[in-house]
Amino acid sequence: MKLSISVVGTGRMGSALARALLQSGYRTTVWNRTKQKAEPLAALGATVAGSVLEAVNAAEIIIVNVSDYQASAVLRDDAVASAIRGKLIVELTSGTPHGAREAAEWFAAHGASYLDGAIMATPDFIGTDAGTILISGPRQAFDANEEMFRALGGNVQHVGEEPGRANALDSALLALMWGALFGTLHAIAVCQAEEIDLGELGRQWTAIAPVIDGLVADLIKRTDAGRFASDDETLSSISPHYGAFQHLLELMEARKIDRSVVDSYDAIFQRAIAAGHLHDDFAALSQFLESPDKRSLRSGPRGGSLLAG
Ligand code: NAP
Numbered sequence: 673m674k675l676s677i678s679v680v681g682t683g684r685m686g687s688a689l690a691r692a693l694l695q696s697g698y699r700t701t702v703w704n705r706t707k708q709k710a711e712p713l714a715a716l717g718a719t720v721a722g723s724v725l726e727a728v729n730a731a732e733i734i735i736v737n738v739s740d741y742q743a744s745a746v747l748r749d750d751a752v753a754s755a756i757r758g759k760l761i762v763e764l765t766s767g768t769p770h771g772a773r774e775a776a777e778w779f780a781a782h783g784a785s786y787l788d789g790a791i792m793a794t795p796d797f798i799g800t801d802a803g804t805i806l807i808s809g810p811r812q813a814f815d816a817n818e819e820m821f822r823a824l825g826g827n828v829q830h831v832g833e834e835p836g837r838a839n840a841l842d843s844a845l846l847a848l849m850w851g852a853l854f855g856t857l858h859a860i861a862v863c864q865a866e867e868i869d870l871g872e873l874g875r876q877w878t879a880i881a882p883v884i885d886g887l888v889a890d891l892i893k894r895t896d897a898g899r900f901a902s903d904d905e906t907l908s909s910i911s912p913h914y915g916a917f918q919h920l921l922e923l924m925e926a927r928k929i930d931r932s933v934v935d936s937y938d939a940i941f942q943r944a945i946a947a948g949h950l951h952d953d954f955a956a957l958s959q960f961l962e963s964p965d966k967r968s969l970r971s972g973p974r975g976g977s978l979l980a981g
Contacts, residue, residue, distance in 0.1 A: 678731035681738035692799030696823035757783035769836025776835035790842030801826030865927035
């Protein structure tokens, strides 16, 4: 007999999670603050709970997916606290590593097991082989329920015992995504200012995408190995990047395109160059991302930056 699972929060994502569980044959109870949004799931076999307490009492595992950790406080309520003892809470709401650590402590203090996850997919990927969800927290709680996680996505991975890890990876991967998306906005603005049709941009992007993928993979690998000095395998040092980057700044200035985002890239380049890294591998820039406040705190007693070198 499959476990009973409750899904707290049936917005776009929570509904997709509940549908995937129902399709895999789990007895599924759902609760949503606005009850009407949970009701379509009843037609698929879900029980719609009238309160969070009822949803918690109905299941061994409670999956939470609401807008943020403030909203998931519906579970960290005096009226519900005694009912969660002995249950497994799986928090799939997006949040910070700190929020996950705080929640893990709260649930441990109230006798519940806690896994914290980050969904790296849109609702249409949930329940498919390509659905990716990162989970952190006690490995044994993940392993014991692997079948349930597989129902949510073919690529559900345990990424570590430390509860904040899935959310930290989420932010890291989204930083990568937004870098690409905001970069695309800049590319669009340049093409529009220069009257290049966006179909052409799309075609050229497809052609150079493998080059950029290669640069990203190389940057991660070299930074991990601390190989910042240029060597035979360096694809590009900071110097040619910085030269080409000046062309972009100049064009954006001439065409009155907002430079605030690219100016912050310029600041990182300049910090690295001032510290003597112009001819080092692009990966050397990874040492210059600390905020100026933290950098001045880390400066030595004679004002020499510990990062310079
Ligand atoms: P959504 O459709 O806007 O749903 C938000 C859910 O949160 C609704 O069930 C809403 O209830 C509930 N909620 C909000 N405030 C609440 C409160 N104070 N108390 C109780 N419930 C509250 O958003 P979504 O797309 O499903 O996203 C849900 C979570 O999944 C977010 O953390 C999001 O970052 C994450 N996620 C989403 C996607 C995606 O592609 N959609 C991808 C990855 C991660 P009501 O219906 O009553 O308003």
